Amino acid sequence: MVFAFAMGAACCLGIGFVLQQSAAQRAPMSDFLSLRLLLDLARMPRWLAGIGLMIAGMVLGAVALGYGEVSLVEPLMATNLLFAMALSRWLTRQPLGRTGWCGLWLLAGGVTAFVVAGRPRGGDSVTDPLRHWLILGLMIGAALCLTAVAKRLRMSAEAALLAVAGGLLYGVQDALTRVSGERLGQDGWTGLVTSWQPYGVLVLGVTALVLVQSAFETAPLRMSLPALTAAQPLAGIACGVGFLGDRLRMTTGALAWEAAGLAAIVVGIVLIGRHPAMPSGPAEAARVRDLQPH
Numbered sequence: 001m002v003f004a005f006a007m008g009a010a011c012c013l014g015i016g017f018v019l020q021q022s023a024a025q026r027a028p029m030s031d032f033l034s035l036r037l038l039l040d041l042a043r044m045p046r047w048l049a050g051i052g053l054m055i056a057g058m059v060l061g062a063v064a065l066g067y068g069e070v071s072l073v074e075p076l077m078a079t080n081l082l083f084a085m086a087l088s089r090w091l092t093r094q095p096l097g098r099t100g101w102c103g104l105w106l107l108a109g110g111v112t113a114f115v116v117a118g119r120p121r122g123g124d125s126v127t128d129p130l131r132h133w134l135i136l137g138l139m140i141g142a143a144l145c146l147t148a149v150a151k152r153l154r155m156s157a158e159a160a161l162l163a164v165a166g167g168l169l170y171g172v173q174d175a176l177t178r179v180s181g182e183r184l185g186q187d188g189w190t191g192l193v194t195s196w197q198p199y200g201v202l203v204l205g206v207t208a209l210v211l212v213q214s215a216f217e218t219a220p221l222r223m224s225l226p227a228l229t230a231a232q233p234l235a236g237i238a239c240g241v242g243f244l245g246d247r248l249r250m251t252t253g254a255l256a257w258e259a260a261g262l263a264a265i266v267v268g269i270v271l272i273g274r275h276p277a278m279p280s281g282p283a284e285a286a287r288v289r290d291l292q293p294h
Contacts, residue, residue: 002068005060006076012057014083017216017225018091019050024216033147033162033214035206041213058177058205065178070240071120071248074174074233075111078265081229082107085272088221103271110264117257118248120240128243135242136172139235140204143168147211159219162211163227169208170228171235175244176201226269233265 023044027037041047057080064073082104089100143165150161176197184192192198215224240246248258 002064002072003076005064005067006073007079009057009060009064010077010080011083012053012060013077014080014085015087016050016053016057017080017228018084018087018221019046019053020213021216021221021225023047023050024213027213027217029217032217033151033210035210037210037213037217061174062177062181065174066181069120069122069246070175070178070244071118071237071246072115074171074236074240075114075261075265078229078233078269079107079111081225081269081272084221084225085275088275097275099271100275103268103275106264106268107272108268110261110266110268112261113257113264114261117254117261119254121247122245132243135239139168139172139238143211159215159224160227162215162218163224164231166208166211166215167228167231168235169204169211171232171237172239173201173204173208174232174236175239176204178240178244222274226272226274230266230269234262237262 020041023041023046024037026044027040030036057077061073061077064076085100085104089095146161146165146168150158150165153161180192180195180197180201183195183197212224212228215228237246241248248254
């Protein structure tokens, strides 16, 4: 059931991201890193369809998190790039080629290696508030620093850093979604609405949405989606192991395979994300037109 819901979430997220970027690249640059960007995008049917799919993916992901550990669900949801690639390949008619197939097998093999070697399982949540807030502070602080640095860089690097920042926030959001689900099961709706975690989920979600849409607006999808897809599971796993009580096998061999699996996931994501089938942004499309003979 965890695999089914997580893969369903990955499918909805991957297709939703492609539709969102296709709309975001038409938004005015004056709305960059502003809530006005969301208001302008809300007038575009394609963006609304992408957001609808993303919300469906988040709901399916929340259900998966209710049944399984963050450290298990996050690597599975990282396969959303495979579905984004499938849609982009269908739209562009680009063959996968050696690079595409290599990225596909690295991503799928990396997820399999991490899950099989780590055998993520639940445990008692860490009750130490210092550890809890330290990990949250590191993830959110890193996202804020990346956003501040991104403003001083060229657009392509800016998009990648904003996507990493958004991915970190989405990973923390997934962890707080898991905590909110546990609170709902234990204390009911009264306990849920009187705790801070669901409001943290909302604030992180809106903030991450602005960052990611700004990244989609400024550069091709291949510059932003790989960074987003790689950062989210790493942040989610850090939160899961750090304060949610997720347990991984800690033998030398298991740790080696887990590290190799995570490395393969990141490399596979980068290779797939940079494939020519992935949609181009307006700047790149203009450069391509300029290079073509008249």
